[in-house]
Amino acid sequence: MKWNKYTLKTITEAEDIISSTLMDLGVEGVEIEDKVPLSESDKKQMFVDILPDIEPDDNIAYISFYIDSEVDASELLENVKTELKELSNLMDIGECSIVSSQTEDKDWINNWKQYFKQFTVDDILIKPSWEEVKPEDHEKLMIQIDPGTAFGTGMHETTQLCIRQLKKYITKTTKLLDVGCGSGILSIVSLKLGADHALGLDIDPNAINASKENAQVNHIPDEKFNVQIGNILEDGELQGSIGIEKYDIVVANILADVLISLTPIILKNLKTGGYYITSGIIDMKEEAVVTAVNKSGLEVVEVTYQGEWVSVTARKK
Numbered sequence: 001m002k003w004n005k006y007t008l009k010t011i012t013e014a015e016d017i018i019s020s021t022l023m024d025l026g027v028e029g030v031e032i033e034d035k036v037p038l039s040e041s042d043k044k045q046m047f048v049d050i051l052p053d054i055e056p057d058d059n060i061a062y063i064s065f066y067i068d069s070e071v072d073a074s075e076l077l078e079n080v081k082t083e084l085k086e087l088s089n090l091m092d093i094g095e096c097s098i099v100s101s102q103t104e105d106k107d108w109i110n111n112w113k114q115y116f117k118q119f120t121v122d123d124i125l126i127k128p129s130w131e132e133v134k135p136e137d138h139e140k141l142m143i144q145i146d147p148g149t150a151f152g153t154g155m156h157e158t159t160q161l162c163i164r165q166l167k168k169y170i171t172k173t174t175k176l177l178d179v180g181c182g183s184g185i186l187s188i189v190s191l192k193l194g195a196d197h198a199l200g201l202d203i204d205p206n207a208i209n210a211s212k213e214n215a216q217v218n219h220i221p222d223e224k225f226n227v228q229i230g231n232i233l234e235d236g237e238l239q240g241s242i243g244i245e246k247y248d249i250v251v252a253n254i255l256a257d258v259l260i261s262l263t264p265i266i267l268k269n270l271k272t273g274g275y276y277i278t279s280g281i282i283d284m285k286e287e288a289v290v291t292a293v294n295k296s297g298l299e300v301v302e303v304t305y306q307g308e309w310v311s312v313t314a315r316k317k
């Protein structure tokens, strides 16, 4: 399908009001480009620790929307122009010129799938749910994943570091807490390795749906895996309700700064003798995480590396 792209030049202060005006007029989604740096909360959800240098914010924003090229958009565009004119009487919305172009004939939602191919982490085969298993891989422990828009195909170094640590400590009685579960991959691997139960937590609603769907595809019984939305860093009630001193393993593949705040909190949910497996730590932040772990009274048992990423495993004394 080909799409006509309409790009509107405005100012950053007007992004929200113009986006919502477009949606009110029937546009299904908008794309915003500006030079405003990501907020701390955006960075955590998008797993971005170090930002590339970007040009200084020039207050200019481009808002684009796409319409099927087969559809006559003239009435919509007239309505957009009328609404923008009215809006410009109330506030500064910049020049609000509209430029149109045609996009390539691509499936934008599913395009990333061509880069996700099956791979192994030691003897575990991780494959996209839409691929067939190769004959030589039939003996491997197979995990099928479709992350959707959540994080976690398993291809990222940080996820693989966690999987290798989980393999060392999972037993058939393990109760696992997976903080920042994303696609659910770490919980699903743990349950396939024989863990008794897993609870996944995430702040991203897409992660909750993806985890549930992936659990089903992997034939994980409902009673073995629960997923909950929530931020244990900010919600004291959540911390109590998921169980104090309940978990044999807490795994968290989140950015270093989140791990540093999470460590003293999650300690209470971990059993004495339980393991805390962290990853998502860019090498330059290793020391800060190790210091936070030591300070909270946990004992660091191992630090492992893959590429520029670090995983710290600790034990509750």
Ligand SMILES: C[S@@+](CC[C@H](N)C(=O)[O-])C[C@H]1O[C@@H](n2cnc3c(N)ncnc32)[C@H](O)[C@@H]1O
Binding pocket: 044, 045, 046, 047, 150, 151, 152, 153, 154, 158, 159, 162, 179, 180, 181, 182, 183, 184, 185, 186, 201, 202, 203, 204, 207, 230, 231, 232, 233, 253, 254, 255, 258, 280
């Ligand atoms: C790097 S992804 C990890 C996904 C998956 N566990 C993996 O290893 O591939 C980090 C996840 O943590 C979530 N997250 C970030 N901060 C969080 C918090 N305070 N509590 C729970 N989840 C959080 C993000 O939404 C994201 O899904």
